Amino acid sequence: MENLYFPAVSIITVNYNGVRFLAGLFDSLSRLDYPAEKIEIIMVDNNSSDDSCEFVSRKYPNVKIIRSDKNKGYAGGNNAGFRIARGEYIALINNDCTVEKQWLSGLVKTLLQQGATLKAGAAGSKVLFFYSYLLLEFNTGGMPLLVNDFIINNGEKCGKLGVCGPQENLCRSIRFISKCSPASRSSDGTVTSWTLNDGAVIAVPIADENNDIALTMEISNSADIAGELAVSLGEKERKARIFSGQAQPEVSKIRLEIQKKYFDYKVDLVNSCGIEINRSFYARDRGADAVDAGQYNTADEIFAPSGSSLLISRRMLDETGFFESSFFTYYEDVDLFWRARLKGWKVFFCPESVARHHHCGTGVEWSPLFTYHVLKNRMITIFRCGWCGIFTRSYFAFIASAALAAAGCLRQAFHSKRCSRPDIPVRLRIIFEFFYLMPKNLISRIRIRSTKRIPDSEIKKFMTVF
Known part of the structure; x- marks a missing residue:
């Protein structure tokens, strides 16, 4: 890097039965243009039933392995890594990713440059789909x-x-x-x-550029x-x-x-260039499925980075706290960076840092488990971090949408038609769970809201329409 300062960085990846992806990840990390002596690599294994730990121990002895006795999800797994990480900065990378040579140096450079004048807490990569x-x-x-x-x-x-x-x-x-x-x-x-x-x-x-x-x-x-x-x-x-x-x-x-003669028509597709939010605090990946044509090549300030590839300042974690471990997976990144922003930390996008992501490589998108965690954690995040109006509006809108969907399915059943909405039982479950989830998270809400240092209007600036 230009100033020749290379802070120590801990790289954490959380793994669950992902052995088929690990060689790609760790081989790409070995090719980084960052001093190897400044890098610590940690793999948190969430009680995999495949031979992930044995494979990594044998082939990548430089990787520190934390073996969990149960699957703690993305949030709990990364929190375990945070506790032993020694770096001034901590990078998180999904196990089904590979990274390009400047992945880490780009992220570090962004935080060092922005941190010279701003309270820069994290930076996110440009994440492309793997192929x-x-x-x-x-x-x-x-x-x-x-x-x-x-x-x-x-x-x-x-x-x-x-x-x-x-x-x-x-x-x-x-x-x-x-x-x-x-x-x-x-x-x-x-x-x-x-x-x-x-x-x-x-x-x-x-997948193979040598064959049709x-x-x-x-x-x-x-x-x-x-x-x-x-x-x-x-x-x-x-x-x-x-x-x-x-x-x-x-x-x-x-x-x-x-025919392979047409392969020069190929394009890269964006998985995520950070996280954006709307007025109802639904979150989505910025630029998802867009052709990467240079439209995301500026180092913009973003609401939050994608949880699949990012760099966090240890100072930010010390002030803000770790991921909310009860989330297991999904929305834990939105929750963390909402809390960080309320304390004045800023988050940036780094286009020079590129990761390629299989996406749901060890999970199933919109399965009942996926749906449950996404919808429940969104509501908890709003309750913990948001102003009263946004939670009240979001909760009653959630109840109304679930009731309308259930009524629609009942009408279809009455007319002997099949209703393909496996999400409805999940939505109804979340509505009733909130009767104990709200008291459980009340202390967290009081702490987060009472210690915020910026007005909610600063959060609202990031709301977009989708």
Whole structure:
């Protein structure tokens, strides 16, 4: 770095049955352009049943391993790492990530530069999806298209779409970018089929740049007659048609052959460039699923960094405290950085720091467990950190939406129709749990709100519309 000051950094990753990802992570950490003697690497293992600990002990003896006797989740696992970390700064990286050479030096440089004049507490990376992608546009002649059972090359048939998958099940890494909507879900809440409207765009991962891609899928249209279907590869003025045919009312199978000569059309997709919030304090990843075209190449101040890749000042943790361990996973980053902001700490985005993320590599997005933790932890975060009005409005809006959804399902059941809303029991459970969760978190709320150093108007500045 320009000032040649390299503070000691502890890098923490939390692992649960993620052995298939660990070589990629630790190999990439070994290639950082940061002095190795200034780096401490800690892996917190959440009682994995695979051979993660044995693998790391054997292949990466420099990694300190903390073995938990139970799965403490993201929050509890990182808190265990915080307690033994010796660094002036602490980096967190998901176990299903790999990092680029300047990942750490970029984060440290950002905090040192911003900290010269501001109370800089954390910096977040540009997190891209692990694979590069090819964009496919479906022109359906105005008729919606139902698609499912994707297969890439000779991999497994994909029953859960838009999640993430290792190389042997690449179809799970397909991204549904625009004009796509879930058509059906499995009993655990994951999407099993999609509706593609005219002009829909999906992104297909490239795992092997030396071989062509064959994408097979089952399709049907919503009309009583066959409709024209054209599939183009690329974006804007740079497109190549790779399929022309018909979509029948009956289910049929099509195969798209993508030759490797088209791989120079590939793009990187953003997973997260930080966390943004709306007026109801729902959080989302900034830039998610956007093509990385340089639009996120400025070191902006952000509300919070993505929990998948960030650097935190030890001084900030000492003042703010650790993650709320009762959260297990999801919204713990929003909670921590809301608390930090109330104490005057600032958070920045660092575009020079790049990580690649499989995303839900050891979890299932929108499974009942995922839904439970996201919705419950959002409400607890608002109760602990927020002003009275936002919690009251959010809680009663949550009750109303759950009641309307339950009533809709009852109407469908009355007409002998199947209701595919596995989230409704989860929402009802959260409503009743809050009768004891609010008293349980009341002391935390009093402490957080009574010690805040900035007005809530400073938090409201980060609220956007989505």
